[in-house]
Amino acid sequence: MNKITERTLYHYINGEKVGGTSGRLGDIFNPATGEICAKVPLANKADVQQAVQAAAAALPTWASTPPLQRARILMNFRALVLQHQDEIITVMSQEHGKTLPDSLGDLTRGLEVVEFAMGIPQLLKGDFSENVANAVDSYAIRQPVGVCVGITPFNFPAMVPLWMFPIALACGNTFVLKPSEKVPSTSLLLAELLTKAGLPKGVFNVVNGEKEAVDTLLTAPDVAAISFVGSTLVGEYIYKVGCEQGKRVQALCGAKNHLVVMPDADMNQVVDAIIGAAYGSAGERCMAISVVVPVGEETAQRLRECLIPRIRALKIGGYTDEKAEMGPLITMQHLQKVKSYVALGVDEGAELVIDGRDVQVVGGEKGFFLGGCLFDHVTANMRIYKEEIFGPVLALVRVESYGEAVQLVNAHEYGNGAAIFTRDGDCARNFTHTVNIGMVGVNVPIPVPVAYNSFGGWKRSLFGDHAIHGTEGVHFYTRLKTITTRWTTGIRGAQFHFKGGS
Ligand code: NAD
Numbered sequence: 001m002n003k004i005t006e007r008t009l010y011h012y013i014n015g016e017k018v019g020g021t022s023g024r025l026g027d028i029f030n031p032a033t034g035e036i037c038a039k040v041p042l043a044n045k046a047d048v049q050q051a052v053q054a055a056a057a058a059l060p061t062w063a064s065t066p067p068l069q070r071a072r073i074l075m076n077f078r079a080l081v082l083q084h085q086d087e088i089i090t091v092m093s094q095e096h097g098k099t100l101p102d103s104l105g106d107l108t109r110g111l112e113v114v115e116f117a118m119g120i121p122q123l124l125k126g127d128f129s130e131n132v133a134n135a136v137d138s139y140a141i142r143q144p145v146g147v148c149v150g151i152t153p154f155n156f157p158a159m160v161p162l163w164m165f166p167i168a169l170a171c172g173n174t175f176v177l178k179p180s181e182k183v184p185s186t187s188l189l190l191a192e193l194l195t196k197a198g199l200p201k202g203v204f205n206v207v208n209g210e211k212e213a214v215d216t217l218l219t220a221p222d223v224a225a226i227s228f229v230g231s232t233l234v235g236e237y238i239y240k241v242g243c244e245q246g247k248r249v250q251a252l253c254g255a256k257n258h259l260v261v262m263p264d265a266d267m268n269q270v271v272d273a274i275i276g277a278a279y280g281s282a283g284e285r286c287m288a289i290s291v292v293v294p295v296g297e298e299t300a301q302r303l304r305e306c307l308i309p310r311i312r313a314l315k316i317g318g319y320t321d322e323k324a325e326m327g328p329l330i331t332m333q334h335l336q337k338v339k340s341y342v343a344l345g346v347d348e349g350a351e352l353v354i355d356g357r358d359v360q361v362v363g364g365e366k367g368f369f370l371g372g373c374l375f376d377h378v379t380a381n382m383r384i385y386k387e388e389i390f391g392p393v394l395a396l397v398r399v400e401s402y403g404e405a406v407q408l409v410n411a412h413e414y415g416n417g418a419a420i421f422t423r424d425g426d427c428a429r430n431f432t433h434t435v436n437i438g439m440v441g442v443n444v445p446i447p448v449p450v451a452y453n454s455f456g457g458w459k460r461s462l463f464g465d466h467a468i469h470g471t472e473g474v475h476f477y478t479r480l481k482t483i484t485t486r487w488t489t490g491i492r493g494a495q496f497h498f499k500g501g502s
Contacts (some may be wrong), residue, residue, distance in 0.1 A: 002041040005421040008490040012191040014054040015201030020047040031097035031328040032318030043209035048216035051205040055174035058202030063172040063437030076197035078375040093319035097327040107474040112451035120170035140479035144172035146224030153230040154180035167473040179217035238446025239463035250464035254415030262422035283392040335368040338391030345384040350375040415458030
């Protein structure tokens with residue numbers, strides 16, 4: 001039995017904090033200091049089954065609760081999240097390492113999905129076709145799929161869970177969230193606020209854990225749908241196993257996002273965009289720009305000269321440092337992995353223009369910091385180009401023509417995001433039309449769709465048929481039912497008045 005203490009977290013099952021029975025605890029680090037700030041119980045099979053059972057038991061009543069009543073609970077939830085905003089973003093920055101403004105952005109983008117889901121009565125309205133044959137009408141409605149599961153990554157502790165559960169709950173499903181074991185506190189706070197907002201017990205549950213917890217969820221007979229966001233190999237595994245088990249699965253995965261710079265682009269705008277998009281949140285964003293493709297030698301040279309001083313000037317520090325623009329990486333293990341990619345790039349023959357490996361952060365000597373790194377003359381056959389590094393490491397790949405840039409983008413195995421910077425409308429239009437990428441920006445480096453549109457990549461950045469949130473989210477979390485009715489003449493022709501005199 002795991003004991004809940006001030007520094008030992010819990011699962012949230014059936015509206016209660018639960019220690020779990022695994023006897024196993026994971027460490028949660030403050031990446032800025034390298035210290036352990038809390039422990040989290042890692043669920044075993046029995047813990048996960050308890051959460052799934054709670055969600056299954058709560059399903060019939062919640063599914064038949066009118067959509068407007070469900071939406072009102074989300075309205076209360078939104079107000080409570082705003083009241084507790086400071087507490088939430090502080091814990092998020094402490095466990096993740098991102099700056100406080102970044103954590104606020106993380107929460108705000110998530111809350112936008114809550115705002116979208118608050119309109120669920122309108123979104124669930126069905127289609128009606130009158131008289132499809134003589135006296136026959138047909139109508140289509142969307143009903144909840146059942147118990148839904150969310151498995152989320154470390155890099156957006158609020159936004160990514162909020163991509164999923166507000167819409168799932170609004171549609172009448174119950175939910176089990178398995179957040180990243182590296183950043184669990186945000187999800188636990190959100191769970192408590194849902195209960196305070198009036199959500200019935202068991203409708204939303206959080207289990208913490210790793211592979212054992214995920215595998216139990218993937219095979220649990222009561223689970224109907226799984227939303228995953230994380231790395232590609234794990235996502236592909238979850239998609240395969242989940243589908244084999246007959247579940248509906250959407251798995252949003254890794255990325256290598258390119259930004260193409262045309263010779264006519266506004267270079268100041270380009271450099272500002274790259275600094276934020278490549279180094280913001282230490283490059284640990286699935287929509288981070290990790291490859292810049294300048295078109296033509298002259299563009300490449302100008303860009304390189306403008307980028308170097310800006311990367312060198314990046315202010316690196318923990319979230320308590322108000323001036324910090326970029327925080328640490330998530331764990332020591334991940335820091336070592338990213339550093340090994342920097343060493344690999346040198347071995348592969350790329351030019352390491354800026355090496356951030358020796359960065360010094362006062363007070364953060366044991367933190368997981370890495371300074372911004374820049375590689376030039378990267379080529380498409382190098383592993384540092386092909387693989388997702390997920391750190392503040394930017395690769396310049398020089399090309400001679402626009403056509404070559406498009407070919408490069410299209411040949412990459414990932415297809416999450418891509419952007420083009422140009423003043424030429426024809427070029428921009430051709431780019432948006434031609435690239436095989438899910439989310440495309442024109443003079444916008446991180447083209448993240450808003451809540452009422454849908455988010456999702458192509459190629460090996462997404463497994464499944466649905467993108468996330470927006471109407472795609474409503475479709476993922478509902479099943480279509482089409483009903484055809486015929487009513488033969490019955491009591492309409494009958495006479496009901498008393499016939500006297502006979
Ligand atoms: P991750 O794949 O390591 O973990 C994601 C989730 O899967 C976590 O909850 C984790 O506990 C679980 N998990 C990890 N290994 C597992 C295994 N072997 N079996 C079963 N479950 C397992 O990802 P991460 O490091 O937390 O997050 C970074 C990754 O997420 C990056 O690749 C990034 O591109 C991706 N990401 C993608 C999007 C998107 O929308 N496409 C958004 C955010 C992050």
